[in-house]
Amino acid sequence: MVPLVLALSCVGAGASVLHGLGLWRGQPAIERAALAFAIGFGVVGWLVFWIGVAGWLAPGSMWALCAVLLLGNGLFRVPSASLPAPPRPVPLSPAAWGLFALLAGAFAFDVFEAMAPPADADTLAYHFDLPRRFVDEQRIFFVPRAMSGAIPLLVQMTYVAALTMGNAGAGELALSGWTLISGWAASLLLFALALRWLSFAWALALALLFQTLPAMIYGAGSGQAEARLALFALAAVAALMHAHAGRTRLQPAILLGLAAGLYAGSKFTGLLFATAAGVALLSTGGRWLPRGALFAAAALTAGGQWYGWNFLHTGDPLFPHLFTVLGLEDSAHWTADYAAGLAAALEERGSALSGILGGLTFPFLATFWPLPEFQSGRVGLGPFAVLALPAALSGAWRYRHRAGGSVLLPIAVLIVVFYILWAKFGGVPKVRHLLPIMAPLMLLLVVSAVRFGGVAVARPMVAAAGLTLILQFAAQGLFTKTYVHRWLAGEGRDAFLLRVLGDDYAPVIWINANAGSIERLLLFERHWLYYVRVPTYFVHPITVAAIETRDGRMEADRFLVQTRALGVSHIMDNYPEDAPPGSFTHTMFELRERGCLDLEKTFQTHRFYSRTLRIPTAGAIRKAIWRLSPESCRPGS
Amino acid sequence: MSGKGKMRTEESPSPRKVSETAFFLLVVALFVAYLWQFRDLVPYVIALVLPS
Numbered sequence: 001m002v003p004l005v006l007a008l009s010c011v012g013a014g015a016s017v018l019h020g021l022g023l024w025r026g027q028p029a030i031e032r033a034a035l036a037f038a039i040g041f042g043v044v045g046w047l048v049f050w051i052g053v054a055g056w057l058a059p060g061s062m063w064a065l066c067a068v069l070l071l072g073n074g075l076f077r078v079p080s081a082s083l084p085a086p087p088r089p090v091p092l093s094p095a096a097w098g099l100f101a102l103l104a105g106a107f108a109f110d111v112f113e114a115m116a117p118p119a120d121a122d123t124l125a126y127h128f129d130l131p132r133r134f135v136d137e138q139r140i141f142f143v144p145r146a147m148s149g150a151i152p153l154l155v156q157m158t159y160v161a162a163l164t165m166g167n168a169g170a171g172e173l174a175l176s177g178w179t180l181i182s183g184w185a186a187s188l189l190l191f192a193l194a195l196r197w198l199s200f201a202w203a204l205a206l207a208l209l210f211q212t213l214p215a216m217i218y219g220a221g222s223g224q225a226e227a228r229l230a231l232f233a234l235a236a237v238a239a240l241m242h243a244h245a246g247r248t249r250l251q252p253a254i255l256l257g258l259a260a261g262l263y264a265g266s267k268f269t270g271l272l273f274a275t276a277a278g279v280a281l282l283s284t285g286g287r288w289l290p291r292g293a294l295f296a297a298a299a300l301t302a303g304g305q306w307y308g309w310n311f312l313h314t315g316d317p318l319f320p321h322l323f324t325v326l327g328l329e330d331s332a333h334w335t336a337d338y339a340a341g342l343a344a345a346l347e348e349r350g351s352a353l354s355g356i357l358g359g360l361t362f363p364f365l366a367t368f369w370p371l372p373e374f375q376s377g378r379v380g381l382g383p384f385a386v387l388a389l390p391a392a393l394s395g396a397w398r399y400r401h402r403a404g405g406s407v408l409l410p411i412a413v414l415i416v417v418f419y420i421l422w423a424k425f426g427g428v429p430k431v432r433h434l435l436p437i438m439a440p441l442m443l444l445l446v447v448s449a450v451r452f453g454g455v456a457v458a459r460p461m462v463a464a465a466g467l468t469l470i471l472q473f474a475a476q477g478l479f480t481k482t483y484v485h486r487w488l489a490g491e492g493r494d495a496f497l498l499r500v501l502g503d504d505y506a507p508v509i510w511i512n513a514n515a516g517s518i519e520r521l522l523l524f525e526r527h528w529l530y531y532v533r534v535p536t537y538f539v540h541p542i543t544v545a546a547i548e549t550r551d552g553r554m555e556a557d558r559f560l561v562q563t564r565a566l567g568v569s570h571i572m573d574n575y576p577e578d579a580p581p582g583s584f585t586h587t588m589f590e591l592r593e594r595g596c597l598d599l600e601k602t603f604q605t606h607r608f609y610s611r612t613l614r615i616p617t618a619g620a621i622r623k624a625i626w627r628l629s630p631e632s633c634r635p636g637s
Numbered sequence: 638m639s640g641k642g643k644m645r646t647e648e649s650p651s652p653r654k655v656s657e658t659a660f661f662l663l664v665v666a667l668f669v670a671y672l673w674q675f676r677d678l679v680p681y682v683i684a685l686v687l688p689s
Contacts (some may be wrong), residue, residue, distance in 0.1 A: 368670050383671035385665050394660075456653050461661035467668050478685060613681040 001167045002179035005066050006044070006158070012072030014040030017258070020457060021073050021251040023242055028193065029080040031196075034189035035238050036072075039255075040233035041158060041182060042262030044069070048157040049305055052140030056301030064162045091332030096201040102473055103208055109476050112483035113221040115181040117172070117493050119500050120222035122148075125526035127223025128175065131159040132530065135171070142313040144333040146197040146342060146525065146543040147325070152306035154265035158182065177222075178393065179567045187232035189212040190439050193237060198448045203238045205465050206446050209384050210439055212472035215432040215481050218379040225266055228435035232266070235259035235410055236277050237440045238286065244407040247286035250294055256281055257298025267316060269426055274299050280410045316484065338545040345542050346427050347478035353429035364422065366421065366431045378610065380431050381438055382472055385445060387464035389619040391522050395453035408444060413443050479612045497531070502616070504605040507572060508532055519569035522547070524584075528572075537566050541584075552582040556590050557636055558627075568628060575602060575624035588626060595635035 014036030018024040024032060044065075051061055092100075118128055126148040134140050140160075145147030159175055166174025187207040194203035210216065210230075220227035234257040242252035264270030281295055282288055307317035314333055316322045323339040330336060352371050356452040365371070367386050373445065403409060418437050426433060449461050487498045497505045500563050505528075511521060512533045520535040530538055541550040547562045548554065563571075571588070579585035591597040603623040609615040650658075 100653065368674060370674065378675075383668055386671070387667050390663050391660060454653075456656035457660050459657060460664050463661060464664045464668075467664070471672075478682065610678075610681070613678060613685060615678075615681055 001183050002162055002170075002174035005070075006162055006165065006178055006183050006341040008073060009066040009069040010040030010044055010158075012075075013043040013069040014038065014072070015075040016069075016072035017043060018255070019072075019078065021255055023251055023255060024075060025078050025537075026081055028192065028195070029076075030188075031192040031238070032080060033076075034192040034436050035235060037185050038189055038235040039258060039262075040069070040072075041185065041228065041231055042154065042258070042265070044161060045154040046158040046262070046265065046302060046305070048161050049140060049154070052134055052157070052160060053309075053317065054287045055139040057138040057140070057160065058136060059164055059167045062161050065161075066165070082523075093201055096204060099201060099204045099208055100168065102469060103204070103211075106208065106212055106473065106476060109480040109483075110180055110183065112175040112480050112487055114174075116176075116483045116486050118176065118222060119497065120218070120224065120394060121527040121551055123223035124528070124530040126529070127156060127225065127320060128531040129165050129526075131156050131175075132171075134160050135163045142309065144313070145538065145540075145544065146320045146334070148543070150310050150314065150333075152265050152303070154262060154303070154306065155228050156223070159223060170400060171637060175223075179221060179223055180229075183216075183227045184438055186227065186234060186413065189231060190235045190236075190443060193234060193241075194443055194446070196241075197451055202446065202450055203477070205469070206442060208466060209382075209468060209472070210442055212469065212476055213382045213384075213435070214378060214380050214472070214475060215382075215435045217472070217476045219432065219435070222613065226434075226435040228430055229263055229266055229270070230439040232259045232263040232270075233273070234439050235264075235438040236273075236280075236414060237395055237443070239567065240277075240280055240410045240414065241407050243281060243284045243286070243291070247284060250287070250290055251411075253281060253291035253295040254298045256591075257295040258302045260295070261299035261304070263300025263303070263436070264299065264623050265300055265306050268321070270303060272421040272425060273418055273436070274563045275421060276304070276414050279417045280414035283410045283413045317533060331544055334545050338542075340620075341541055341550070349428045350426075353423055359420065359423040362429065370454055378612070381434065382468060384464060385438070387439060387468065388445045388449055391449035391453045391457035391461050391464075395448035395451065399448070399452040402545070406445065411440055411444055415444065447562070470627075482612070498609055500608075502606045502608050503603075504607045504621070504623075506605060507601075507603050507625060510568075510601060510603075511625070518559070519568075521570045521572060522563060522566075522568045523572045524549075524574070525572075535567075537568055549584050551580070551584070554584055554587040555583055556587050556596075560591070560630075560633070561597060563628065567575075570600070570628070571597075571626040573624060575622040577622070588624070590627075591633075591635070594634045595637060596629060598627045599624055600627045623632065 011033060015024065015032070017039050018032065018036055026573035041329055047065060051057060051065065119125060130143060130149070130153065156227070159178065162175045162178035163171040187210050191203050191207035194206050198206065199316050206375060211220070216227055218224070239252050239259055242249070243256060246252065253528055256277055260270070260274035278292065311320040312319040314320070314331070315328050317327060320334045320339060320342065323334055324336065324343070327625055332478045354358065364386065366380060370380060399406070405612060415437055419434070422434065423429070446461070449457050453461070482500055484593060485491070494509055508531050513516065515534045518534045520537055521532060522539055523532070524536045526538050526540070529538060536542065537547070539547045539549050547566070548558060573584060573588065576585055579589065588597060592599060596612060601624070604620045606620055607617045609617045
């Protein structure tokens with residue numbers, strides 16, 4: 001119920017925006033519905049931020065918001081594009097029926113995932129955890145945590161809406177239902193846009209190829225933002241199509257600005273996307289000055305709030321990345337020392353992709369020989385783009401004389417400029433961060449190959465799509481097996497999480513069972529934040545400056561002062577026996593000797609390198625839960 | 638069609654056919670190359686698929 005109402009509210013909101021821009025009447029029906037969802041998804045996220053900042057996060061306010069936005073669906077009475085009526089109904093081809101069957105299967109797989117408790121690490125760490133905390137407090141508050149707290153959270157604001165509306169215990173099901181729907185929306189928009197160039201079967205195949213990309217299997221059903229950022233990337237493509245078709249019109253520039261701004265409001269790399277979108281807009285020609293001004297104003301309005309929010313709390317709109325550049329003073333949230341440490345860590349992790357040669361070879365390395373830093377392979381972007389590339393290049397060569405005036409050119413500019421900027425400034429080169437731009441890229445490749453590549457590439461393209469779909473569908477089947485097992489076995493929540501995440505989850509069960517005696521838990525593993533049902537404080541040696549936990553910098557007395565100030569009563573950490581002096585665990589040993597800590601519980605735990613394939617990591621991990629005991633604490637020597 | 642053209646059609650594949658075959662081979666080669674990185678995972682996939 002909640003996901004459906006929220007989805008229709010998004011469509012209504014987007015329809016109102018598109019109608020207001022004069023980009024609604026006369027557009028193909030499926031395209032305007034899918035585009036309306038994309039823009040409306042962003043509008044809902046945008047509105048919930050302000051409602052949350054005002055402290056009005058309550059079921060009543062969310063349902064009232066939806067009631068208003070739903071009215072926008074009345075705009076579907078405005079005529080859409082009139083298609084020439086076929087002389088008789090055209091039966092679907094066997095290929096289209098086969099694709100429909102695959103599509104139904106892929107969706108059914110995702111339904112099983114949506115019915116299960118969330119298990120993805122990033123989702124548990126912040127995509128779902130932060131919304132849960134906002135909903136608990138009925139307001140949006142600043143989270144002074146670099147990389148996963150003080151970040152643009154527009155997508156997660158829609159999760160806040162789902163959780164709030166699904167109040168009274170069903171919030172999590174409403175939320176996973178919402179990720180199910182929003183995780184498929186980009187494929188619908190891709191299908192709708194592809195129909196402008198491709199046959200029904202090819203458009204369907206393209207959508208299915210995108211929906212079953214390994215990174216989509218991994219991320220669309222969880223809270224990962226990228227699967228939903230593809231909505232904004234495709235909305236930008238639609239805007240560029242409008243901008244190209246009517247070069248004197250200003251409204252497409254506003255739509256493009258909204259799409260780019262919504263992307264920027266959802267992830268820092270959206271700033272790179274907005275820059276690329278601006279360059280792509282310029283490539284369409286026309287009235288560049290008024291168009292550029294409207295584009296920038298729309299982008300700032302749609303995505304600027306999170307940067308202002310960060311600036312308000314830290315003085316750094318891109319907290320903490322501009323700390324050094326802006327010459328900010330050390331504060332409780334961040335220091336020059338931490339800024340240097342984070343910069344060094346990012347530089348090291350980003351060094352896997354550097355230079356022009358690195359940028360040129362990265363797509364192929366990531367596809368065929370992925371380094372661990374790329375996080376491709378099992379959660380990568382699949383083989384299709386590379387398989388289709390020769391045919392697409394052939395099409396581009398054959399079409400080269402007309403390419404200058406083609407609407408495909410600004411789309412290509414958008415993709416290429418974004419990729420260059422991302423390779424240079426994107427930080428850690430995780431392949432899945434390119435997922436949003438994969439949707440336009442796959443559209444471009446398939447249109448170039450199928451429409452312009454000639455008969456020589458037609459059947460090889462079918463082979464490329466067929467092989468990829470078989471592989472990706474099989475991979476999704478493997479991914480879903482555990483969820484089907486849970487459903488068939490009627491497995492409970494803790495039993496499922498123990499089986500899927502390993503007995504690494506066992507300390508969480510113990511903590512929740514002893515919640516009454518724990519005032520606040522300090523922990524290093526952010527992926528347990530969602531399931532731990534006691535107040536928490538997450539620490540990290542690189543991204544959290546409020547408590548010093550870096551090796552070699554630990555000081556027992558300072559640590560005690562910092563933890564007491566935060567009301568910490570318990571600590572959970574890994575418990576290696578050979579902890580070197582200056583390390584966190586060594587400090588725990590020292591505090592234990594002084595009577596400041598009691599070792600309350602230890603665990604031998606195991607994790608999975610791959611949850612899907614049940615590949616265990618090497619060896620067991622010892623974990624400890626410590627209890628602070630200030631009453632018996634002796635001063636250090 | 639001229640006699641010369643007909644001779645070529647009968648004795649050697651057309652350029653279109655050659656191109657198509659080349660694209661086919663490229664697709665298959667790239668696909669196999671993509672799969673190669675997952676060779677170590679095969680035992681785990683088999684263990685997952687086979688009934689326990």
